[in-house]
Amino acid sequence: MVVMRPSEVRFGSDVWEGVERVAIDRTGARVIRGWGAGGPALVFADVGSYQVRAQVWQALDRTTLGGPIPGELEGVRIDLDAGTDVGRRRVRFDAVVESVSHEVSGSRAVRVISLIAVSGAGDEDPVQVASVS
Protein backbone atom coordinates (compact mmCIF):
# COMPACT_ATOMS: atom_id res chain seq x y z
CA MET A 1 0.00 0.00 0.00
CA VAL A 2 1.36 3.40 -0.99
CA VAL A 3 -0.13 6.74 -0.12
CA MET A 4 1.14 9.61 -2.28
CA ARG A 5 0.89 13.17 -1.05
CA PRO A 6 -1.48 12.66 1.89
CA SER A 7 -3.33 15.73 3.01
CA GLU A 8 -2.48 15.15 6.65
CA VAL A 9 -0.51 12.66 8.69
CA ARG A 10 -0.87 12.50 12.45
CA PHE A 11 1.14 10.53 14.97
CA GLY A 12 -0.87 10.75 18.16
CA SER A 13 -1.50 14.46 18.64
CA ASP A 14 1.47 15.51 16.47
CA VAL A 15 0.85 16.58 12.91
CA TRP A 16 3.70 15.60 10.63
CA GLU A 17 4.00 18.40 8.06
CA GLY A 18 5.35 17.87 4.58
CA VAL A 19 4.80 14.14 4.27
CA GLU A 20 5.39 13.24 0.63
CA ARG A 21 4.45 9.58 0.74
CA VAL A 22 3.80 6.64 3.03
CA ALA A 23 4.53 3.05 2.08
CA ILE A 24 2.97 0.25 4.07
CA ASP A 25 4.53 -3.18 3.62
CA ARG A 26 3.47 -6.54 4.97
CA THR A 27 6.14 -9.18 5.42
CA GLY A 28 5.84 -12.74 6.62
CA ALA A 29 7.74 -13.09 9.90
CA ARG A 30 7.06 -16.81 10.18
CA VAL A 31 6.62 -18.49 6.83
CA ILE A 32 5.62 -22.14 7.06
CA ARG A 33 6.56 -24.49 4.27
CA GLY A 34 5.68 -28.17 4.12
CA TRP A 35 6.83 -30.96 1.89
CA GLY A 36 5.07 -34.31 1.77
CA ALA A 37 6.25 -37.81 1.00
CA GLY A 38 5.12 -37.73 -2.60
CA GLY A 39 8.01 -35.85 -4.14
CA PRO A 40 10.14 -32.74 -4.22
CA ALA A 41 7.46 -30.08 -4.67
CA LEU A 42 6.14 -27.95 -1.85
CA VAL A 43 2.64 -29.02 -0.83
CA PHE A 44 1.80 -26.58 1.96
CA ALA A 45 2.56 -22.96 2.66
CA ASP A 46 1.16 -20.47 5.10
CA VAL A 47 2.22 -17.40 6.99
CA GLY A 48 1.89 -17.96 10.71
CA SER A 49 3.00 -14.47 11.64
CA TYR A 50 3.51 -11.30 9.68
CA GLN A 51 4.61 -7.77 10.32
CA VAL A 52 3.25 -4.52 8.96
CA ARG A 53 5.87 -1.86 8.49
CA ALA A 54 5.20 1.69 7.36
CA GLN A 55 7.75 4.15 6.09
CA VAL A 56 7.00 7.84 6.05
CA TRP A 57 8.98 10.28 3.91
CA GLN A 58 8.70 13.78 5.35
CA ALA A 59 10.29 16.73 3.57
CA LEU A 60 11.92 19.19 5.93
CA ASP A 61 12.52 22.77 4.88
CA ARG A 62 13.94 24.12 8.09
CA THR A 63 16.05 23.17 11.07
CA THR A 64 14.22 20.58 13.13
CA LEU A 65 15.45 19.60 16.56
CA GLY A 66 12.60 17.35 17.63
CA GLY A 67 11.07 14.26 16.12
CA PRO A 68 9.64 10.92 17.07
CA ILE A 69 11.70 8.64 19.30
CA PRO A 70 12.15 4.91 18.63
CA GLY A 71 9.87 2.92 20.87
CA GLU A 72 7.10 5.52 20.98
CA LEU A 73 3.63 4.04 20.46
CA GLU A 74 0.84 6.20 19.05
CA GLY A 75 -2.12 6.05 16.72
CA VAL A 76 -1.27 6.97 13.14
CA ARG A 77 -3.87 8.71 10.98
CA ILE A 78 -3.32 9.38 7.31
CA ASP A 79 -5.93 11.44 5.48
CA LEU A 80 -6.31 11.51 1.72
CA ASP A 81 -8.17 14.29 -0.07
CA ALA A 82 -11.11 13.71 -2.36
CA GLY A 83 -8.88 14.66 -5.30
CA THR A 84 -6.72 11.56 -5.01
CA ASP A 85 -7.06 8.46 -7.19
CA VAL A 86 -8.98 6.59 -4.50
CA GLY A 87 -11.12 9.44 -3.20
CA ARG A 88 -11.37 10.75 0.32
CA ARG A 89 -10.01 8.08 2.60
CA ARG A 90 -8.52 7.69 6.03
CA VAL A 91 -5.89 5.10 6.94
CA ARG A 92 -5.44 4.33 10.61
CA PHE A 93 -3.21 2.06 12.63
CA ASP A 94 -1.36 1.98 15.92
CA ALA A 95 2.37 1.94 15.49
CA VAL A 96 5.68 1.90 17.28
CA VAL A 97 8.53 4.01 15.95
CA GLU A 98 11.30 1.71 14.77
CA SER A 99 13.76 4.27 13.47
CA VAL A 100 14.12 7.87 12.38
CA SER A 101 16.76 8.82 9.85
CA HIS A 102 17.46 11.66 7.46
CA GLU A 103 18.46 11.80 3.84
CA VAL A 104 20.20 15.10 3.16
CA SER A 105 21.15 16.05 -0.39
CA GLY A 106 22.14 19.61 -1.19
CA SER A 107 19.57 21.88 0.37
CA ARG A 108 16.95 19.14 0.51
CA ALA A 109 16.33 17.11 3.66
CA VAL A 110 13.93 14.21 4.01
CA ARG A 111 13.15 12.52 7.29
CA VAL A 112 12.42 8.82 6.93
CA ILE A 113 10.38 7.42 9.78
CA SER A 114 10.01 3.68 10.02
CA LEU A 115 6.99 2.42 11.95
CA ILE A 116 5.89 -1.03 13.03
CA ALA A 117 2.12 -1.39 13.16
CA VAL A 118 0.58 -3.31 16.03
CA SER A 119 -2.78 -5.03 16.33
CA GLY A 120 -4.84 -5.11 19.52
CA ALA A 121 -5.30 -8.86 19.81
CA GLY A 122 -3.29 -9.98 16.81
CA ASP A 123 -6.27 -11.49 15.02
CA GLU A 124 -6.91 -8.52 12.73
CA ASP A 125 -4.74 -6.64 10.32
CA PRO A 126 -3.64 -3.49 12.14
CA VAL A 127 -4.26 -1.20 9.18
CA GLN A 128 -7.79 0.05 8.66
CA VAL A 129 -8.85 1.98 5.57
CA ALA A 130 -12.16 3.81 5.65
CA SER A 131 -14.03 6.15 3.39
CA VAL A 132 -14.58 9.59 4.82
CA SER A 133 -17.69 11.48 3.86
Next chain:
Amino acid sequence: MSLFKGIDLFGSGPHRFTVERQGRRLVSYAAITGDPSLPGTFTSGDRELRVTVTGRLVDDDEAGLWVQRDAIVAQAMSTSGAGTLTDDHGRTWADVKMISFEAHGPTDRGRVFSLGYTAEFGVISE
Protein backbone atom coordinates in the same frame (compact mmCIF):
# COMPACT_ATOMS: atom_id res chain seq x y z
CA MET B 1 -2.34 -42.36 2.62
CA SER B 2 -0.49 -43.17 5.84
CA LEU B 3 -2.28 -45.19 8.50
CA PHE B 4 -1.81 -46.37 12.06
CA LYS B 5 -4.13 -49.20 13.11
CA GLY B 6 -6.11 -48.32 10.00
CA ILE B 7 -6.65 -44.72 11.14
CA ASP B 8 -5.52 -41.75 9.08
CA LEU B 9 -3.95 -39.68 11.85
CA PHE B 10 -1.68 -37.44 9.84
CA GLY B 11 -3.46 -36.90 6.55
CA SER B 12 -4.62 -33.35 7.18
CA GLY B 13 -1.21 -31.95 6.31
CA PRO B 14 2.19 -32.79 4.88
CA HIS B 15 4.18 -35.45 6.69
CA ARG B 16 7.14 -37.72 6.08
CA PHE B 17 8.44 -40.91 7.58
CA THR B 18 11.97 -41.53 8.81
CA VAL B 19 13.35 -44.86 9.96
CA GLU B 20 15.85 -44.10 12.68
CA ARG B 21 19.20 -45.77 13.28
CA GLN B 22 19.20 -49.54 12.95
CA GLY B 23 21.72 -52.25 13.77
CA ARG B 24 23.50 -53.60 16.82
CA ARG B 25 23.43 -51.82 20.14
CA LEU B 26 26.91 -51.17 21.50
CA VAL B 27 27.28 -50.67 25.22
CA SER B 28 30.51 -49.59 26.88
CA TYR B 29 31.85 -51.54 29.84
CA ALA B 30 32.50 -48.22 31.55
CA ALA B 31 28.81 -47.32 31.36
CA ILE B 32 27.50 -50.51 32.94
CA THR B 33 30.20 -50.88 35.58
CA GLY B 34 30.43 -47.22 36.54
CA ASP B 35 34.20 -47.45 36.13
CA PRO B 36 35.27 -44.87 33.53
CA SER B 37 38.76 -46.37 33.31
CA LEU B 38 37.40 -49.63 31.88
CA PRO B 39 37.90 -49.74 28.07
CA GLY B 40 35.88 -51.49 25.42
CA THR B 41 32.32 -52.14 24.35
CA PHE B 42 30.16 -55.17 23.79
CA THR B 43 27.13 -55.88 21.64
CA SER B 44 23.86 -55.99 23.52
CA GLY B 45 21.46 -57.23 20.91
CA ASP B 46 19.98 -55.01 18.23
CA ARG B 47 18.41 -51.62 18.42
CA GLU B 48 14.65 -51.54 18.65
CA LEU B 49 12.87 -50.20 15.60
CA ARG B 50 12.06 -46.50 15.71
CA VAL B 51 10.07 -44.72 13.03
CA THR B 52 9.31 -41.03 13.26
CA VAL B 53 6.64 -39.12 11.44
CA THR B 54 7.39 -35.44 11.05
CA GLY B 55 4.73 -33.17 9.66
CA ARG B 56 2.07 -30.58 10.21
CA LEU B 57 -1.54 -30.96 11.24
CA VAL B 58 -3.85 -28.56 9.43
CA ASP B 59 -7.40 -27.54 10.16
CA ASP B 60 -9.83 -24.72 9.47
CA ASP B 61 -10.34 -23.94 13.13
CA GLU B 62 -8.82 -24.30 16.57
CA ALA B 63 -11.28 -26.94 17.76
CA GLY B 64 -10.67 -29.15 14.75
CA LEU B 65 -6.95 -29.01 15.29
CA TRP B 66 -7.37 -30.09 18.93
CA VAL B 67 -9.55 -33.02 17.84
CA GLN B 68 -6.75 -34.22 15.58
CA ARG B 69 -4.10 -33.65 18.20
CA ASP B 70 -6.07 -35.44 20.92
CA ALA B 71 -6.67 -38.43 18.65
CA ILE B 72 -2.93 -38.78 18.09
CA VAL B 73 -1.98 -38.26 21.74
CA ALA B 74 -4.49 -40.95 22.74
CA GLN B 75 -2.50 -43.41 20.65
CA ALA B 76 0.73 -42.39 22.39
CA MET B 77 -0.55 -43.20 25.88
CA SER B 78 0.71 -46.30 27.66
CA THR B 79 -2.75 -47.84 27.64
CA SER B 80 -2.85 -47.86 23.86
CA GLY B 81 -1.83 -51.07 22.18
CA ALA B 82 0.33 -51.92 19.20
CA GLY B 83 -0.76 -51.90 15.59
CA THR B 84 0.45 -51.65 12.04
CA LEU B 85 1.97 -48.43 10.77
CA THR B 86 1.79 -47.77 7.05
CA ASP B 87 3.52 -44.95 5.22
CA ASP B 88 2.24 -43.12 2.15
CA HIS B 89 3.98 -45.55 -0.16
CA GLY B 90 2.62 -48.75 1.36
CA ARG B 91 5.61 -49.72 3.51
CA THR B 92 4.32 -51.30 6.72
CA TRP B 93 5.70 -51.93 10.19
CA ALA B 94 3.73 -54.44 12.24
CA ASP B 95 3.25 -54.48 16.01
CA VAL B 96 4.53 -50.99 16.65
CA LYS B 97 3.35 -48.61 19.32
CA MET B 98 3.20 -44.87 19.22
CA ILE B 99 5.74 -43.79 21.81
CA SER B 100 5.36 -40.03 21.81
CA PHE B 101 3.86 -37.03 20.13
CA GLU B 102 5.67 -33.72 20.37
CA ALA B 103 4.50 -30.40 19.02
CA HIS B 104 7.23 -28.28 17.46
CA GLY B 105 5.90 -25.10 18.99
CA PRO B 106 2.72 -23.13 19.40
CA THR B 107 -0.21 -23.38 17.01
CA ASP B 108 0.22 -21.22 13.93
CA ARG B 109 -2.89 -19.18 13.19
CA GLY B 110 -2.45 -17.96 9.66
CA ARG B 111 -4.73 -18.68 6.72
CA VAL B 112 -5.40 -21.98 8.45
CA PHE B 113 -4.68 -23.38 11.88
CA SER B 114 -1.67 -25.66 11.87
CA LEU B 115 0.80 -27.34 14.16
CA GLY B 116 4.16 -28.90 13.40
CA TYR B 117 4.94 -32.17 15.16
CA THR B 118 7.04 -35.27 15.49
CA ALA B 119 5.39 -38.58 16.34
CA GLU B 120 7.62 -41.47 17.30
CA PHE B 121 6.72 -45.10 16.77
CA GLY B 122 8.61 -48.20 17.72
CA VAL B 123 8.71 -51.81 18.68
CA ILE B 124 8.96 -51.90 22.43
CA SER B 125 10.07 -55.11 24.05
CA GLU B 126 8.20 -55.02 27.35
